[in-house]
Each structure stands twice: as C-alpha cells, then as structure tokens.
Amino acid sequence: MADMPYGFVAEFASEDAIVHAARLVRQAGYRNIDAFTPFPLPRLARVMRLRDSRPAWLGLAGGIFGFLLAFGMQAFVSYAYPLNVGGRPLYPLSAYAVVIFELTILFAVLFLFVGLLALNRLPRLNYPIFNAPRFHLASKDRFFLCIKAEDRQFDRENTARLLRDLGAISIALVRS
Amino acid sequence: MTASATDILPTDQSIGDVSSQLTGIPLHFPARRQWWIAMAVAIALLALFIVSVVELFTRGVGIWGLNVPVTWAFAIHNYVWWLGIGHAGTLISALLLLTGSEWRNSLNRFAETMTLFAVVCAGIYPVIHLGRPWYLYWMFPYPATMDVWPQFRSPLEWDIWAVLTYLSVSVLFWYTGLIPDLANARDRARRRGWQVFFGILALGWRGSTIHWHRWSRTYRIMAAIAVPLVVSVHSEISLLFAASQLPGWHSTLFPPYFVLGAAFSGFAVVSVIAVALRAMFDLKNLVTRKHLDVLGKVLLATGLMTGYGYVFEVVDALYSGNPHDLQTLLNRTTGAYAWLYWGAVFFNFVPLQLLWWRQVRRTGWALLLISVSVIIGMWLERYMILVTTLYRDFLVSSWSHYTPTFWDWSTYVGTIGLFLVPFLLAIRFIPVISIFETEKTLLDEQETRDG
Numbered sequence: 001m002a003d004m005p006y007g008f009v010a011e012f013a014s015e016d017a018i019v020h021a022a023r024l025v026r027q028a029g030y031r032n033i034d035a036f037t038p039f040p041l042p043r044l045a046r047v048m049r050l051r052d053s054r055p056a057w058l059g060l061a062g063g064i065f066g067f068l069l070a071f072g073m074q075a076f077v078s079y080a081y082p083l084n085v086g087g088r089p090l091y092p093l094s095a096y097a098v099v100i101f102e103l104t105i106l107f108a109v110l111f112l113f114v115g116l117l118a119l120n121r122l123p124r125l126n127y128p129i130f131n132a133p134r135f136h137l138a139s140k141d142r143f144f145l146c147i148k149a150e151d152r153q154f155d156r157e158n159t160a161r162l163l164r165d166l167g168a169i170s171i172a173l174v175r176s
Numbered sequence: 177m178t179a180s181a182t183d184i185l186p187t188d189q190s191i192g193d194v195s196s197q198l199t200g201i202p203l204h205f206p207a208r209r210q211w212w213i214a215m216a217v218a219i220a221l222l223a224l225f226i227v228s229v230v231e232l233f234t235r236g237v238g239i240w241g242l243n244v245p246v247t248w249a250f251a252i253h254n255y256v257w258w259l260g261i262g263h264a265g266t267l268i269s270a271l272l273l274l275t276g277s278e279w280r281n282s283l284n285r286f287a288e289t290m291t292l293f294a295v296v297c298a299g300i301y302p303v304i305h306l307g308r309p310w311y312l313y314w315m316f317p318y319p320a321t322m323d324v325w326p327q328f329r330s331p332l333e334w335d336i337w338a339v340l341t342y343l344s345v346s347v348l349f350w351y352t353g354l355i356p357d358l359a360n361a362r363d364r365a366r367r368r369g370w371q372v373f374f375g376i377l378a379l380g381w382r383g384s385t386i387h388w389h390r391w392s393r394t395y396r397i398m399a400a401i402a403v404p405l406v407v408s409v410h411s412e413i414s415l416l417f418a419a420s421q422l423p424g425w426h427s428t429l430f431p432p433y434f435v436l437g438a439a440f441s442g443f444a445v446v447s448v449i450a451v452a453l454r455a456m457f458d459l460k461n462l463v464t465r466k467h468l469d470v471l472g473k474v475l476l477a478t479g480l481m482t483g484y485g486y487v488f489e490v491v492d493a494l495y496s497g498n499p500h501d502l503q504t505l506l507n508r509t510t511g512a513y514a515w516l517y518w519g520a521v522f523f524n525f526v527p528l529q530l531l532w533w534r535q536v537r538r539t540g541w542a543l544l545l546i547s548v549s550v551i552i553g554m555w556l557e558r559y560m561i562l563v564t565t566l567y568r569d570f571l572v573s574s575w576s577h578y579t580p581t582f583w584d585w586s587t588y589v590g591t592i593g594l595f596l597v598p599f600l601l602a603i604r605f606i607p608v609i610s611i612f613e614t615e616k617t618l619l620d621e622q623e624t625r626d627g
Contacts, residue, residue: 015619038191038360039612040388050386055393059401074328077317081325088329095329098412102334102341105405109398113348116394120387123379130382136363138383139356141192141615 006128006176007148008159009135010168015041018143021166022047025147028162032151036129036138055115062111063104070103071096128176146174183621184279184466191615194462198357198611199364202604207456211604218596225590228583229304237307239583246566246578251305254588256413257441257558258298258595259339260434261551264442265291266346266406269353270399278620279470281613282463285357286453287446288350289602294445295343296598297591302335304587331415338412345405349398352391355381357607373605410435417561424504424565427492433485440478440524441554444547447471451544453608462609465538472537472546479528479550486521500570508564512577516560523553 012018078090138144265287272280315336359381362374414434417425454463493501508517527549530536568575
C-alpha cells in the first residue's frame with residue numbers, strides 16, 4: 001500500500017515518562033513498537049522485552065577464530081621453514097602465546113564491530129523515522145516512542161488517542 | 177543549586193545545554209585563534225619530521241647516533257615512550273567503564289583520541305629505523321619465492337602484531353563509542369557540508385532501543401578485552417628487552433615495570449590535555465576541579481607504583497649478586513649517564529609528591545606543571561634503561577658511548593608534530609567529550625538530587 005504510513009511517533013520529556021508510556025502501550029496489546037533515546041536505557045529495553053545476546057556469541061566466535069588462526073599460522077611457518085636456533089623447540093606454546101593472544105583479541109573485536117553494524121542493519125543513512133518533524137531531538141534530550149503501522153492493533157484514531165492520554169508532548173504520523 | 181559532595185558535574189545544567197555546548201565545538205568553533213596558533217606550531221613540527229625522514233631514507237640510519245654496542249637508541253626509546261603514553265587512553269576508557277567510574281565520561285573521548293595518535297607515533301619508529309623500510313612486508317607471513325618465512329619465536333616479530341592489533345582495536349573501540357555522538361552532531365548541524373560529513377560518519381544511527389541494547393553489550397565486551405590487551409602490548413614490548421640476556425634488562429620485573437610506567441606517563445599526558453582543553457573550550461562545567469582532583473590522585477598512585485619498580489630494580493640486582501648486574505647498577509647511578517638516572521628519579525617522583533595536597537590537585541596549572549615533569553621524567557627513564565645497559569655490556573673491549581645527533585633530535589621532535597596535527601584536527605571536527613555518556617551521568621546525578 002503506497003499510502004500506508006510508517007507509524008505514530010510520540011515525544012516524551014523524561015526517562016520515566018517514556019518507560020511508563022512503553023509499559024502501558026505494551027499492556028494495551030501493541031507489539032510492533034520501537035523507542036528512540038539519546039543514550040542507552042536498560043530499563044526501557046526490559047519493559048519492551050528486548051534482548052539480544054548475539055553480540056557476546058559473536059565476540060566469542062571471533063576470539064576462537066583468531067586463536068586458531070594465530071596458532072595455525074605460526075605452526076605452519078615453523079613447519080614450512082624450520083629454523084633451528086640453538087636447538088629450541090619448533091612448536092613452543094610459550095613463544096607463540098603473544099601472537100595468539102593478540103589475534104584472539106583482534107578478531108573478537110572485529111567480529112563484534114562488524115556484528116554490531118550487521119545486527120543493527122547499519123549503515124543505513126535514511127530511515128522513515130527521520131521524517132518525523134521533531135525527531136532531531138532524539139539525539140539531544142527527548143525520548144520518542146513509535147507505534148508502527150504494521151502492528152495488528154494500529155488504528156489512526158485509537159492509537160493517537162492512547163499516545164495523547166499517555167502525556168506525549170507531541171504526536172506525529174510519520175510517512176514511510 | 178550547588179553540587180553535592182558526590183556529584184562530579186554541576187547539576188544546574190540541563191542535558192540539552194550539554195548537548196548544544198559539545199556539538200557546538202565542531203559546528204561553531206569557539207577558539208579559532210588559539211587553534212590556528214597551535215596548528216601552525218604543529219605543522220612546523222610535522223614538516224621537520226618529514227624532512228628528517230626524507231634525510232633518513234636518503235642517507236640511511238647512519239645519520240643517527242647509533243653505534244655498536246648502542247644499537248638501539250632513540251628509535252626504540254621513543255617508540256616505548258609514545259606507546260606507553262597511548263595506554264592511558266585505553267585504561268581510562270575501558271577499565272573505568274567496567275568499574276563504573278562515572279568521572280571517566282568527561283575524559284574518555286579525548287584520552288582515546290590521544291591513544292590513537294600516540295600509537296601512530298610509536299608505530300612509525302620501528303618502521304623508519306628498519307634501515308630499508310620498504311621491506312616492512314617481510315614481517316608478514318606470505319608465500320615468498322625464496323621460501324623464507326618470518327621467525328615467530330622472536331619478540332621482534334611479536335612486536336608488529338602487538339602494535340597493529342592495538343592500533344586496530346583502539347580505532348574500533350573509539351569509533352564504536354563515537355557513533356552516537358556523530359549522530360547528535362548530525363542532528364544539530366545546520367550547514368549542508370556538516371550535515372553530509374556527520375551524516376555519513378554516523379552511519380544513520382537513530383538511537384533505537386534495540387540498537388542501544390546491542391551497542392551497550394558490544395561496547396562493554398570490547399572494553400573488557402581491551403584492558404588485558406593494554407597489559408599484553410606493553411608487556412610484550414618489555415620482552416624485547418627482558419628476553420635478551422643483557423644485565424639491567426634480563427629481569428622478570430620488566431613487564432609490570434613497563435606497564436605501570438606506561439600508565440603513569442599516559443595519565444600525565446591526559447592531565448595536560450584535560451587542563452588545556454578545559455581552558456581552550458571553556459569546559460569548566462564538564463571537566464571540573466573534581467576531575468582534576470581524581471586525575472591527580474591516579475597520577476600519584478601510578479607514580480608510586482612506578483617508584484616501586486625503581487626500588488625493586490635495585491633490590492633485584494643486589495639480591496642476584498651477579499657481578500654484571502651490579503656493574504650495570506653502578507653504571508646507572510654513578511656512570512657517564514648518571515644524570516639520566518637521577519634526572520628520571522627527580523622529574524618522576526619529586527614534584528609528584530605535591531599531589532598529596534588536595535589544593536594542588538585541584539589547581540589546573542599546578543597539575544599541568546607536575547604532569548609535564550612526569551612526561552620528561554618518563555622520557556629520561558626510557559632513555560636511561562636503554563643506554564645505560566647497552567653502552568657497557570659484558571666485554572670491556574666493546575664499551576662505548578652514545579650521543580644523539582641532530583637528526584635523532586629532529587626526528588623525535590618531529591613526531592610531536594605527527595601527534596599534534598591529527599589530534600588538533602580531531603578536536604576541531606569531532607565532539608571532544610562523549611556527549612551521551614555525559615548526559616547520562618548528569619541525569620543520574622539530578623535524579624539522586626531530586627530523590
């Protein structure tokens with residue numbers, strides 16, 4: 001549908017107000033909602049039942065990958081070009097430890113960073129929410145709650161009334 | 177409204193003010209004159225660096241004062257010094273994030289920025305002192321036609337992996353923390369050029385709750401593994417020394433001694449930058465006297481730990497009873513370079529004692545002068561560790577001296593330009609203090625105040 005909007009976005013002035021509003025909007029049965037804040041609000045994520053533990057697993061996967069890569073690389077080099085330095089062992093873990101440690105960390109952080117962008121579908125320079133007239137304040141000192149038009153319960157009048165009753169400072173219908 | 181005893185930021189400002197003030201620094205730059213003066217000096221130093229490197233590449237490392245036995249001098253000395261300075265940025269950012277020390281939120285951004293460029297200055301030294309720097313790629317394992325591979329059981333090979341890893345991780349950690357602030361600057365920008373600049377760099381960040389949730393987890397995990405990385409990098413560098421068999425170097429004390437000295441010198445540089453930026457951009461409401469107070473305490477603590485290293489270096493030599501170790505100890509304290517040893521002791525530890533007084537810690541210029549003294553002291557210490565061991569080793573027949581030449585000095589002074597030019601550009605174009613973390617600190621304090 002070409003004329004279907006992205007959703008309603010409501011502006012709140014404080015942390016407490018948006019956490020309260022998000023809780024009630026969920027209780028009213030809305031599920032397809034999103035919130036935008038100037039800084040991380042763990043409380044809000046809990047109320048909205050948002051959880052994602054994949055970053056930790058990505059970090060672990062990156063670490064294991066870097067560990068194996070570093071060990072394999074060094075062992076292979078010693079195998080392909082065995083340098084005998086005073087009879088010292090060719091495959092000593094103690095001498096490999098530093099590079100193993102460094103690459104474990106390097107790949108853990110690389111996986112984490114690329115994973116963060118991929119999970120968040122960034123970079124994406126434009127997004128419907130940016131059409132909201134006062135949305136530039138979401139990075140400054142205002143808190144925005146969005147009920148998307150895709151939600152089963154979305155209704156132009158009822159949804160707007162609900163948000164107004166929750167004490168929103170401003171409400172806007174965002175085009176997609 | 178006055179701030180209570182536990183507050184680090186004055187609570188009579190709103191988060192909107194903080195946001196406008198900090199994004200205003202790049203968008204409506206307040207200190208153009210000072211900035212251009214600083215930049216002119218920095219560019220002159222950078223030009224000196226470029227001239228020195230061109231001369232070096234043309235005529236070879238013989239233009240430096242290196243000789244046999246002092247085969248490592250300014251190049252390694254300044255490498256260790258610069259890298260050590262860089263470590264404080266990561267420690268402030270990562271370690272204090274994990275311990276929940278909120279005062280770090282006013283300092284972490286410029287401390288991390290400092291780290292990046294200090295690591296660049298450090299990293300350039302091993303490259304230019306290779307003699308034939310165009311063969312740098314020999315350090316990497318690649319299938320060469322000669323069937324030769326690098327030697328992974330040598331600390332010299334570990335070095336490049338440690339420094340490149342440290343640089344990459346520092347860049348990623350810095351940028352991850354920067355993205356939300358770039359979005360803030362994008363939203364405050366009115367001119368088209370700024371909107372495009374910050375718009376692209378912010379990657380379209382919109383502050384969605386699930387994005388923040390993933391961001392927080394990612395950022396904390398990155399911090400948790402950046403801390404051991406710092407320790408590992410400077411330990412690895414100390415192994416360049418300790419893994420040799422030379423008296424004065426061959427000691428298990430070296431890794432902690434180097435890491436603590438690194439944190440010490442780095443916190444000194446952070447203090448200098450904090451005092452300077454505070455005055456330049458009028459940030460007294462965000463980098464408060466309490467911040468200076470805490471920085472002074474940290475500087476004092478790391479300084480005393482470094483002092484412990486000095487004591488134990490002496491104990492180590494005496495306890496070993498090894499004649500070569502004792503000779504090196506004597507050479508350090510009474511030999512031709514005794515002024516280096518006592519200079520390091522003086523500049524590192526004597527003015528430092530003033531920081532026991534609260535009034536001194538809270539006075540910007542006093543903290544600045546003490547920090548400069550520490551920076552000089554740590555520079556002398558790295559010089560001392562290198563030269564006093566090398567100039568007299570086991571064989572009397574190979575005893576010699578080392579004097580830095582003009583090109584040694586010009587390269588070193590030039591690296592200060594190599595540090596300052598990008599650092600000044602960074603404080604010109606990106607938010608110099610983490611905005612969203614400062615806002616969060618401020619809101620939490622106001623909430624506590626209001627009950």
